[in-house]
Amino acid sequence: MLEIVTNYWLEFALTVVASGLTLAYKKLAIKIKEQENVKDGLLAILHDRLFQAGRYFMEQGHISLTELKNIEYLYTSYHALGGNGTGTEIYNRIKALPIKED
Numbered sequence: 001m002l003e004i005v006t007n008y009w010l011e012f013a014l015t016v017v018a019s020g021l022t023l024a025y026k027k028l029a030i031k032i033k034e035q036e037n038v039k040d041g042l043l044a045i046l047h048d049r050l051f052q053a054g055r056y057f058m059e060q061g062h063i064s065l066t067e068l069k070n071i072e073y074l075y076t077s078y079h080a081l082g083g084n085g086t087g088t089e090i091y092n093r094i095k096a097l098p099i100k101e102d
Contacts, residue, residue: 047086063094075088075091
């Protein structure tokens with residue numbers, strides 16, 4: 001029995017290490033996928049907020065500086081997460097509205 005252990009200890013150790021690395025990789029892959037899903041969800045929420053705000057302010061025909069600053073904050077986060085050109089177009093239209101005093 002001792003002879004078997006001494007002859008195959010390296011194979012056993014490598015098997016244990018490989019199994020541990022495989023498990024760690026699977027956990028990491030799941031964590032990365034979860035983070036991507038959270039990012040995609042947050043991007044969708046920010047896009048919706050920009051869209052809804054855009055509709056509201058364009059119907060209203062003006063925007064205050066405080067409201068514009070809030071939209072800018074939303075857009076900056078949206079853009080940093082990789083938002084597409086639709087959000088940028090909405091943001092530019094909102095910025096072009098006349099400013100009304102608070």
